[in-house]
Amino acid sequence: MAISVARIYTVLLNKPTGVVTTLLDPQRRPTIVPFLPDYGVQLKPVGRLDMDTEGLLLCSNDGDLAARLTHPRYGVEKEYTVIVDGIVDDRTIEKLRDGVYIEGGKTSPAKVELIHAEAKTNTTGLRITIHEGRKRQVRQMCDSVGYPVRTLKRVRIGPLVLKGLRAGEARLLGKKEVDNLRNLVGLPPLEQ
Numbered sequence: 001m002a003i004s005v006a007r008i009y010t011v012l013l014n015k016p017t018g019v020v021t022t023l024l025d026p027q028r029r030p031t032i033v034p035f036l037p038d039y040g041v042q043l044k045p046v047g048r049l050d051m052d053t054e055g056l057l058l059c060s061n062d063g064d065l066a067a068r069l070t071h072p073r074y075g076v077e078k079e080y081t082v083i084v085d086g087i088v089d090d091r092t093i094e095k096l097r098d099g100v101y102i103e104g105g106k107t108s109p110a111k112v113e114l115i116h117a118e119a120k121t122n123t124t125g126l127r128i129t130i131h132e133g134r135k136r137q138v139r140q141m142c143d144s145v146g147y148p149v150r151t152l153k154r155v156r157i158g159p160l161v162l163k164g165l166r167a168g169e170a171r172l173l174g175k176k177e178v179d180n181l182r183n184l185v186g187l188p189p190l191e192q
Contacts, residue, residue: 008190009039010060010178012160016167021048021057032057035168046070047078047133055080055154056162059170065178068185069157072108072132076184079129079156080138084147087117088124092145096128102140108132110141123150158184 015021019030023044029051036043036059046058046066060066068074096112108131115125124147128138139149155162159180165171173181179189 006041006061007039008060008062008178009041009043010058010062010065010173010181011037011043011170012162012165012173013057013059013170014162014165014167015049015054015057017052017054020051021045032059035170037170037172048135049154050136050139053139053152053154054167055152056157056160057154058157058160062178062190064187065182065185068187069181070133074185075131076158077129077131077156078133078154079127081115081153081155082126082128082138082142082149083123083151084126084142084149086122086124086147087119088114088126088145088147092147093126095145096126096141100141100144102134102137102144104134107134107137107141129156 013032013035015032019032022031023033025031032045041061043059043061044066046060047070049055049057058069069076093112093114096110099107099109111129113127115127117124130137138152142149160177182189
């Protein structure tokens with residue numbers, strides 16, 4: 001009797017705000033499920049984005065890839081655009097770059113770039129790149145230096161960037177994209 005092996009699918013979703021990164025929510029909040037294409041397999045989220053965060057979320061049935069992408073040992077970069085309340089000064093940006101104390105200890109050094117500072121709205125736009133993935137890490141980092149997050153969007157994971165997808169849209173990654181991700185975390189290319 002032949003054993004059939006499920007095909008591997010990895011999808012890039014532009015997760016909208018207001019939905020939780022789970023397949024089933026006991027509190028009956030909206031989940032990512034309606035936004036995922038149906039390939040006849042269960043696509044699980046690779047990592048998390050909190051309910052109030054939008055942006056790039058990978059979903060896959062490739063357990064090895066998911067485990068390595070989310071493990072800090074592999075150092076996969078996650079880039080966010082953040083708008084915070086207040087005008088952030090250079091000293092604060094340096095603190096964020098060096099690492100700050102949040103729940104669970106000090107964060108690893110981060111890349112932090114100023115995008116814009118708007119005196120009229122009293123907000124600052126930052127680009128923050130981390131390779132850890134602690135719960136609500138970017139929000140906690142900004143809170144810890146006195147600049148609460150107004151909006152947060154993940155725009156990149158490793159080589160994948162969020163481009164051309166509106167909130168709630170998803171696309172299947174091509175073999176080359178998946179192989180690049182697998183290579184990044186020390187896995188061989190998929191046999192297809």
